[in-house]
Amino acid sequence: MVTMLEVTDVTTRGGSCCAPLVKEPLGRSDAAELAATLKALADPARLRLLSIVASSEGQEACVCDLTDPIGLSQPTVSHHLKILTEAGFLTRSKRGTWAYFALVPDALEKVGHILLDQ
Amino acid sequence: MVTMLEVTDVTTRGGSCCAPLVKEPLGRSDAAELAATLKALADPARLRLLSIVASSEGQEACVCDLTDPIGLSQPTVSHHLKILTEAGFLTRSKRGTWAYFALVPDALEKVGHILLDQ
Numbered sequence: 692m693v694t695m696l697e698v699t700d701v702t703t704r705g706g707s708c709c710a711p712l713v714k715e716p717l718g719r720s721d722a723a724e725l726a727a728t729l730k731a732l733a734d735p736a737r738l739r740l741l742s743i744v745a746s747s748e749g750q751e752a753c754v755c756d757l758t759d760p761i762g763l764s765q766p767t768v769s770h771h772l773k774i775l776t777e778a779g780f781l782t783r784s785k786r787g788t789w790a791y792f793a794l795v796p797d798a799l800e801k802v803g804h805i806l807l808d809q
Numbered sequence: 810m811v812t813m814l815e816v817t818d819v820t821t822r823g824g825s826c827c828a829p830l831v832k833e834p835l836g837r838s839d840a841a842e843l844a845a846t847l848k849a850l851a852d853p854a855r856l857r858l859l860s861i862v863a864s865s866e867g868q869e870a871c872v873c874d875l876t877d878p879i880g881l882s883q884p885t886v887s888h889h890l891k892i893l894t895e896a897g898f899l900t901r902s903k904r905g906t907w908a909y910f911a912l913v914p915d916a917l918e919k920v921g922h923i924l925l926d927q
Contacts (some may be wrong), residue, residue, distance in 0.1 A: 712856070712917060713863040716878065722853040729856075732924075733847035735840040738830070742840075745831035760834065777892075798831060799924045806850075806921035808914070 708801075713808045727800060731778030736761055737771045741780055741794070750794040757792075826919075831926045846920060849896030854879055855889045859898055868912040875910075899903070 708728075709721045717725070725767045732738060739761055744752045754772065756766050772792055773780045780799065826846075835843065842917045850856060857879055862870045872890065876883050890910055893899045898917065899910045 712860045713862050713868070713914070715860065715911070717857050717860040719853070721858070722856045725856055726851050726853040727850035729847050733844050733851045733893050734899070735837070735844040738840045738843055738847075738895075739835050739837070742833070742835040750912070783925045795927070796831070800926075803921045803924035806917045808926070 694703070698702065703758045709805050711805055711808050725802075728778055731774050731780065731803070732773065735775075736763060737775055740768065740771055741775060741799075744781060744792050745796075745799075750796065751791055754790045754792065827923050829926050843920075844922065846896055849892050849898065850920070852882060852889065854885070855893055858886065858917055859893055859917075862899060862910050863912045863914075863917075868914065869909055872908045872910065886888055907912075 697763060708724045709717055730778050732741070740757055743757060744750065749758075754765070754769065757772070761768055763771075772781065772783070772790075776783050776792070778798075780795055782795055784791050786794070827835055850859070858875055860876060861878060862868065865874075867879075868896045872883070872887065875890070876886050879886055881889075890899065890901070890908075894901050894910070896916075898913055900913060902909050902911070
């Protein structure tokens, strides 16, 4: 059964917090939420990790393949991956010895649409 | 005379630093540049200021009209506006007693397009 709530959900850009910045002033709580999301992105190592995962086959990568290209220790890489996961940009799954991180494409799109007039 | 360089400039999305995150891994210097830009955005007061300016008539606002809605002191508001101006999101012009801040729409669009697959 398709409820009214489901229909509404489909039309709200997947639950993004905010209207585009150029459309209307942001409220206090929306601004806090968006700032926290942007803060998770606003780090060179995290941006590079996200772009490596996003451009990998299937938009997924093993943590074992992320340490070398970034040139940071594995604990540091894991710390950054945790922040990206908690912010909703990545999902983590464990297979065998290693953790795999996959992109959540909608998360980047939500932020992009808030910045664009769309 | 239209040189090859000018043609290239026109096709690079207005000088944005980076290809979309999901297209290819970000290089070290591009990641540092994008992180600095996102950091300028990643603050609740700055996001609210930017959205007020952006949704004002002519996408411009007097600093005298920005203090009350944000609920911060004028020096604090001016500090945030300076960060947004230095990051290229706003331009500042002085007319009479007051400073006016105008949106640079391209700046938000550049960041938005890097986050989107566009």
